[in-house]
Amino acid sequence: MKRVISDLALGVRLAVGGSRKSWARLALQGVGIGLGVALLLFAASLPSVIDARTDRQAAREIVAEGNGPAPLLAEHQSHAFRSDYATGYYLKALTPDAPVPPGIDRVPGDGEIFLSPALARLLDSPRGELLRPRFPQKVVGTISQAGLQNPNELTFYAGSADIREDDNAVHGWGVARQGGGMHPVLWLLSVVGLVVLLFPVLVFVGVATRLAAAQRDRRLAALRLVGAAASRVRLIASGESLAGALAGLVVGFGIFFGVRPFVDRISINELSAFPSEVMPTPALTLTVIVAVPVLAVVTSLLAMRRTIIEPLGVVRDQKPVRRRVWWRLVPVVAGVALLVSQIGKITQTEKPNQWPVVFGIVLLMLGIPVLLPWLVERVVFLMKGRTPALQLAVRWLQLDSGTAARVVGGVAVVLAGTVTLQMMLAGVEQEVQAKEKKQAAFHYLSVKPRQGADTNGIAAALEKGRGVTALHRVEQAWGQLDSGGYVTLNIAPCAALTKQATIPNCTDGKAYSVRESTGLPAAQAGDVVTFRHSGERWTVPAVEVIEGTGSIPGLLITPAAARGLVPFGTEVFVELDPAVPDAAEHARNAMAGYSWQVYSYFGGQDDTDEAERVFGVVRRALLAGSLLTLLVAAASLLVVALEQVRERRRPLAVMAASGVPRGTLARSLLWQNAVPLAISTAVSLATGIGLGVLVIRVIGAEVAFDWAGIGLITGIVVGLTFAVTALTLPSLRRATGALGLRTE
Amino acid sequence: MSLLRAEGLTKSFGKTHALEGAGITIRAGEVVAVMGPSGSGKSTLLHCLAGILPPDSGTVHYGDRELTAMNDGERSELRRTEFGFVFQFGQLVPELTCLENVALPLRLSGMKRKDAERAARDWLGRLEVDGVADQRPGETSGGQGQRVAVARALVTGPKVIFADEPTGALDSLNGERVMHLLTTAARETGAAVVLVTHEPRVAAYSDREVVVRDGRSRDVEFAR
Amino acid sequence: MNTPGVYTVCIVLPMSIGHALLGLLESGPRHGYDLKRAYDERFGQDRPLHYGQVYSTLSRLLKNGLVTEAGVEAGEGPERKRYAITDAGVTDVERWLSTPEKPEPYLQNTLYAKVVLALLSGRSATEVLDTQRAAHLATMRELTRRKVDGDLADQLICDFALFHLEADLRWLELTAARVDQLAEEVTR
């Protein structure tokens, strides 16, 4: 045991080496692995963040049942404001000990309001000017973290004496939490995102521990020569990797705690979180702390399985072993097969069997770094150097294509993942935008007064609103068909109906049935509707089937055809002047006095900006993430290139001394970096696009290509190649200088 | 009584037959020069003798133990405790200081750092290179580096020192200095030296020579 | 200064003509004139033998019983006599070949002759060279020992000798490396 520790310590000693170069190597490993560790820690915090969020959400659910009279009345209301929603409760305490909702210290009295910090900020800012009329109450406090789902949530608790007892009794707050479902597509997107983000991290941890492998092999050979047995050399090598992994852990925790305070600034609500909650679960933290060093040690041991470190390595270069291809193809083939088997299995609601998809993606991603060394070897083997520079590069790559392939393997995974994500984003984005475009054609605000609200008063208030050109009242009723389906009945004169649907020659006395997305009309003549509120039954008269436009579903019935039908509610369609900016907000403000009593929905609301913003943020985050990873990969490429120059200092110096122009040597360095990178870029683009197509097929969405993004990433890779080569030039100059001819 | 005895060694690298039935006997404490034309298999013979390269056939005995039948662990142990190595270059670990390099075999054998470094400093002194103790090998001259390597080969008190062109990269004055220090120290500690060289003046530090030609060796015994 | 005799510059031709002629006779009886021609061809590039030298050497060898007359052809003069090597002669050649020359500089003529004669008679030239290198190395070893134990003057004198001997040894090695090539040329 003591010997094991002392061997590990010797490995650590070798890793820190003492020279500036080995410190630089260690620092690079530390930063590289550290970035990975930080990412892993954030990922490991997700469960606690989601957990806490779900808990808080459950804690502010209303308990509607209880003994005796209700102590509190509550009306839920969502104030739409442009593309945001300020959602909260209007409350009326009936007893002094009425239950207080989480996040505030008392139930607000009449005309008082508690705001969430984000809503308070919005109302204070010029941006929130048009929202202010809807919150005339006196602000008496801020909702604390306990009452918020996320730091950017727009929410409030207002007191209102107008609330009448109805079915809005509150006996308490907080229900047992139930598992929240995630949209399957979103879920898949996150799975791919996580895999794509985390997998390169793992690859990089592997690569980082194997930086300067050739030099390490020589160093270990020297140890073998003085009589360290193979097992001990492995232990010492493990010690070396351990040093890098430990440095990485320290850096990683540093980055994690450094970045954590800023997570509440993330502008996408769903992604923002309270810093105090971003805490990896103990089990996952432990996993990271253990897994990273273990991974580092295991990869370096696995890598050493190939290059048996023999004492003779001191004097002779081992001939590299030819790589075999068959097992390298296994992950790729298996991954593709798994994904193909899932095509069409995911629908809008049904969660796909997650494991085949996850495994498929992981396997395909894994296939890249596994296949690349073989591919680079084969390609390089077939290449012939036309120019002396290319020949030098090719010959070197033939001798040691592994190191280069490993480094670019990391790059390739990032690239492939980025391309895939970009494609998925592009696909989803296209769909969302198409939908938004379709809706943007409507300029109606649909207003639904609550049961018992003063509909006439509301209508009168609306008429005075800025930008309001007309009002159409539609009486409504809801009922169940005998077939089990639900149907909405809309009763209005033709003048109102034709504004909401395309009805060819509408005449009073006719009824129309809107074709639903299933292709069938909402109801047919002879169907019997049972009304929920009264229990009465009504037979559907002859109907004409019309194409729906989305704004009113169900049956459209002219007053003459609605005989015997007692409407239950009213919906007011407010026609707005498209020329007046924010007409919808002005209209909403016009009826601000009715606060919780009315619900409005703006069909023409232009959400494309919002979609653009969300996608923009996601795209930027993705780009930043992949750039960061690419930078790390470039940094490791740089280290490898520098090590190469260092390792081959003598031959380089001899060549320079014997008159080989430095330009030739520099170009050979460029080729050395460019050839593997070109191969890996090609492979990763192919894999990325292939994976993208497969995953999109699995979702069942349109395939779209984000050529600009792909081009950008490819351009960056090319740029990095040049940058890395340029950064190696000073050391090449030094190596080819007089000092280069020294040994060791 | 022979210390190290090899018989009928053959070794091929692909189509190259490096050794074709070579044999050699080393007695305790003697300095034997292995000479012969380039490519004749001298280095290969040395590597086989030292157990760092397994021969295709033939046997190597160290005392009454058969080296060629040992496993890697045993051979490693033997290298650590009984053998020492001096090559033309490359045997020092560039990341460690000269002192740490010399102390390395002792530490691998489990000696405490302080004791190991004391012994190492002592040997550096005997080889007149205590001045470079805290420098790394890359910062020393070729001659100093070789003397550090000799110190490291001798520090464990080995029975055999294998030296392959130890002076190959040095000028004649430095080369002879290294040879003088090496042979003197070896004679003082009773270590045998197997010395591969093609420099007659270096070979002249030996007690006798073995000539390798085309993978076959010939003992040339000459009256002392 | 205790190094006299270690190093004597030989100005005289160290070559033993007698052994050379014996060696040449090993491949079959020859006339004196033939012998001179064969000798000149192989060893006498810049210094051909006089007839007188040939005949005086032959008569010495005859007297010592190393050669015999193997018949006389018609005509006058010694050039008509044919000589053949005796068993004693063969033994003498063998002994000569296997005895290393005293390690001294400028031995190449003798050594070269030995190598050529060994090759001509199908003996191992490598062995001749190895024997010689052993002798050289033994001397070098002796000198090295003296050098290591001696003062600076000893060291300098020994080094002078060592460098010269080293040059010879290098020549020996080089020749050894080219023995096969030489064999082809001599026996052609």
Ligand SMILES: Nc1ncnc2c1ncn2[C@@H]1O[C@H](COP(=O)(O)OP(=O)(O)OP(=O)(O)O)[C@@H](O)[C@H]1O
């Ligand atoms: N690892 C190897 N792979 C292939 N061939 C080898 C290897 N090691 C030695 N050889 C070949 O074996 C033969 C003997 O090599 P070795 O190094 O023993 O010669 P040497 O006598 O030490 O030569 P030199 O004096 O030049 O060092 C050579 O032809 C060499 O090419």
Ligand SMILES: [Mg+2]
């Ligand atoms: Mg060699």
